[in-house]
Amino acid sequence: MEVATDAVRLVDHHAHGALRAAPKRRSAFEAMLGGSPLDSQLGFSVRRWCAPALGLDEHATAEEYWSARSTLGEPEVNRRLLGAAAVSTYLLDTGYDVGSVLAPAEHAAASGAAVHEVVRLESLAAYLLRRTDDPVAFVTAFPAALHAATRDAKATVGALAHRAGFDLDPGRPSEDAVRQAADRMLQAGEEQVTDPVLERHLLWCAIDLGLPVQVQCGHGDADLDLPYANPLLLSGWLRATEASGVPVVLLHGYPFHREAGYLARVFVHVHVDVGAGLAQVGSQARQVVAESLELAPFTKQLYSSDAWGPAELHLLGALRWRRAMAQVLGAWVGEDEWSADDALRVLHLIGHENAERLYRL
C-alpha cells in the first residue's frame, strides 16, 4: 500500500534560486549536477524523472536531455521543472553565488510559490569587512547589520562546515578576540570568513537575533570544503545554546543523518532535515528517508532540497521526498505498524506544518 503524498503542501525551507540563464556548455550544466548524467544516481534521476517534464521519454539519453533543455531555454525549463516540483513555499539562502540564480521575487514568479529569505551569516560578514579597515567597527557593526538585513527574513544560516569546521570552542568569544580575528582577516586581505573565532561570533550574534539558525552539515553545497562536518561535533555549542530557546536547524546531514537525528532527540531546540542527500542518492532515497525517521521527533523534522541553480534539483528534491515518504509510510501502514492517520499526520508535519510553525509562515 502507498500513502498518497502528491497533494501535500510542501515548504522547502532551505534552497537557492533557480538558474537565471541557460548554461553555455553541456559540461557546465553537468558540473552543476556534480558530474555526467550517465554516471550517478542524480544523473539517472534527471533522465528518468525530469525528462518527461521537458517533453522527452523517460530515461532519455544525456544528449537528448541537453538538447531539449537548450532548445526550451531557462525560463521555460524553470517554469516546467519548478511547476512539477509543486513546492508551496521556498526559503531561499541569498548568500551563495547569487549572480547566477534568480532573486527571490524572480524565483517566486518562476515557481508560483511564496518565497522568503534566509540570510547567510558569512556573506554578510564578508560584505561588511570589504567595506571597512577597522576591526573595532566591524565588531560593533555586525549585530546591527544583521538586524537590518533580516528585517524580512525568516532565518539565518551558518556555513561553518565549509570553513572552520564544527570542532570549535562552543562559548561566546570575547570582543577582544573577535576584534583580533577581524584584524587578522583584514590584514590578510581574505575574502571569505574562515576564522573559527569569527565563525563563533557570527553564530552567537545569530542566537542573539532570535530567528531560527540553520547550520549546514554533511553533504552540501558545491563549495563544501570540509568533508569532516559530523554534527556530533557541534554538541558543545548545542548545549551552550539550548537555554536561549532559539531554534537550531541542522541541514542535510547525510551521511550523518542518524547522528543528526540523535541530536534532535536530546536537544530541545534542535531540528533536522536530510535535505540535499535525497536528490543525490536517487533510488536509495527510500532507505535514507527511513533512517531519518528513526530517532528525530516528527515535530522537529523538515523538508529541504538545498537546490542551487538547475531547477532539476528543486524538482528532484521534492519528488524524492514525496516518493520515498509514500513508500516508507505506506510500508509501515501496510505492516500495521503505523495507523493511516498517524502516517498522514507525520507527512503534513514534515512537509509543511513544522516549517510553518518554526518560521512563523
Next chain:
Amino acid sequence: MEVATDAVRLVDHHAHGALRAAPKRRSAFEAMLGGSPLDSQLGFSVRRWCAPALGLDEHATAEEYWSARSTLGEPEVNRRLLGAAAVSTYLLDTGYDVGSVLAPAEHAAASGAAVHEVVRLESLAAYLLRRTDDPVAFVTAFPAALHAATRDAKATVGALAHRAGFDLDPGRPSEDAVRQAADRMLQAGEEQVTDPVLERHLLWCAIDLGLPVQVQCGHGDADLDLPYANPLLLSGWLRATEASGVPVVLLHGYPFHREAGYLARVFVHVHVDVGAGLAQVGSQARQVVAESLELAPFTKQLYSSDAWGPAELHLLGALRWRRAMAQVLGAWVGEDEWSADDALRVLHLIGHENAERLYRL
C-alpha cells in the same frame, strides 16, 4: 516466511527496574519516554503495541493511553506489560536513579522473571567518596568495596560514555594519579565521577575483579551527557585488556552498531548488543537488527532493553527484538541464504544462550 520467535527464552542482560509508582503527571510520563507519544517512533510503538496489553485498541490516542494507564495503577501496568514482555531473566543495573524504580526482588515479583544484579562502577565510587575525605583511603578501599558489592552480582557496568568519554589513555593509571584525581574530586565537592583518571581506575579495577564488564556506548540512558561515544575510540583500551580474558560487553551501540560489531569481530573478549536502540527506532528495528547481524560473531551478541522505569520500555525492547529477528531471519531463510536450523540456533544464542554462558546464569 517468518521464523517463530515468540517462545524463545529471553535474557535481558542490561535493564533497570520498572517504575515503583505511577507518574504524577502525563508530562512526567512522556518525558520518561523521551517525548510525546504523538511524535516519535517510540510513542507510536507504545500506542500500537502496549495499548492492547492495557485493554485498549491498537493505535489508541495518547489521551486514551494515559487515562487507561492512570486508572490501572503502576502495579497492574507493570504486571501486564512485564508479563507481555515474557523475559525469563533480567540483569538489573542498580546504580542509576534507584529510588524511582523497583528493587531487584520487587522487579522479580512483578515480572515473574529471575533477576540478577549489575553493579555500576561510578555509583559505587561516588558512594565511597561521599563517605571519606581521604583520597588515599579511597584508592585502597575501592577494590575491596567492589569485591563486596558484587558478591551476588553477575557483572559490572561503566558509564564513562556519559562522563569522560572514550577518548582516554588506555593504560592503568598510577596509584599516585588516582589519588590526585580523587583529591581533586573531594576538594571540588563533586557528586559524580567524571574524571578520566578515576574512570580508568574504575575500569581497571573491574577487569581485576574478573566479572564481565559492560560499557555503555552510543544512544543510552536518559542521563547521557556526551553524544560522542563512538566505541571505536575504545580500541586502545580493548587492546590493553584483551589478554586479561575478562569479557567486555559494549552496550546499545546505535548509531555505532556497525562499528561495535567490528570490534566484536576483531577482539576476542568483546561482546555487543543493540540494546536501547531497538525500542527507540520502532518500525525501523528490522533494518537495525539486520545491520547488527553483519560483522559480530553470533556467539558474541546479546539482547538487552536498557529499559529504565516505565514498563513500556521493557516490553517494547523484547517485542522489537523478537519481531525484527522473526522478519530478518525469516527473509534469509526464505531466500535460501540461511537454513532454518541455523536461524533457530542464532535466535537462541542471542536470545539467551550467550548470556547464560557469559554470566554463568
Next chain:
Amino acid sequence: MEVATDAVRLVDHHAHGALRAAPKRRSAFEAMLGGSPLDSQLGFSVRRWCAPALGLDEHATAEEYWSARSTLGEPEVNRRLLGAAAVSTYLLDTGYDVGSVLAPAEHAAASGAAVHEVVRLESLAAYLLRRTDDPVAFVTAFPAALHAATRDAKATVGALAHRAGFDLDPGRPSEDAVRQAADRMLQAGEEQVTDPVLERHLLWCAIDLGLPVQVQCGHGDADLDLPYANPLLLSGWLRATEASGVPVVLLHGYPFHREAGYLARVFVHVHVDVGAGLAQVGSQARQVVAESLELAPFTKQLYSSDAWGPAELHLLGALRWRRAMAQVLGAWVGEDEWSADDALRVLHLIGHENAERLYRL
C-alpha cells in the same frame, strides 16, 4: 525482476593469492575465515555457497565441510572454488604473508584468470631497510627501488590504515625528516614501517611514480591493527594529491563506505570499492551494495574481494557482488527507477570496465 549478472566479466582489482597448502588443523582454517563457520555470516556463506562446489549439500555442517576440504586437498579446492568464482583478471597484492599463498603465476594457473601485480609500499620499504643501516641511502634508494619493483605492476598499495592511521600531516615530508625517521626505525630495529613520516614518504613516492595508488580503509586484512581508519581523515592528503592526476583507490571502506563514496564524488581522482566487506556481511551484502551505489559516480567504483588465502574468500567476494548487484539493480529496474540498459551499463562499468581503464589492462 533480476538483472543477469552471472556472465559479466569480473576484474578483482585487489586480492592476494589462494592458499598454497591445506591448513594443517581445522582451527587454523577457521582462524583464516575470522572464526567458526558456525557463528558468522561468512561461515554461513561458506556452508551455503561453497559447500556445493566441493560436492556437498547446501548448508553442510562445519564438520562435513572441513572433512570434504581436507580430502580434496588444496589444489583441487582451489581449482573448484576459483573456477566457481569465474573472475577474469586478478590484481594481486604480493606484499602480505606471501609464503603461505600462491605466487601470481601459480594463482593464474589455478584460477585460469589473468594475473597482474600490485606492489605494497610498506613491504618494499621494510625489505630495503633490512638491507641497509644507512638512512640516507634509504631515502635515495626507495624511489628507484619502487620504479624497478613496479616495472610489470599495475598499481601500488599503501597499508597505512594498519599502522600510522589516516590522521597525518598531508604534505610531502622533507628529506631531512624522512632520513631521521628511517634512522629511528633502523636504531630501534623495527621490522614494520609504522612511522607516520615514513608512511607519508612512501605515499608521495607512489604519487610520483604515477601508477594508481590503492589505500586500504575500514575493514580489511587480518593484520589490521587500527580500527579507526575513517577515509574522511584522508581528506587533506586527497586535496594535496588531486592536482597530480594520479588515481587514488580507497579499498573496502565498510563500515565507512558511505563516507568513501562521498570522497569519490568530490575528488576527481578518487575511486572506491566495498571490497572485503561483502563476503563478511553475507546475507546483508544487498544492503551494503545498495549503500555503495548512493554517492560515488558509477565510473569510479570497482570490484575487489581482498581475499587472502582460502579460496572460499575469492569465491564469496565474487558471488556476493554478483548476487547483490542482481538484486539491487533488478529492484530498481522493476520499480522503473533505472532502465535495463543503464543497469547493464553500470554492471559492466563496476565489474570490469572501470578497472580495465584505470589500470590499463
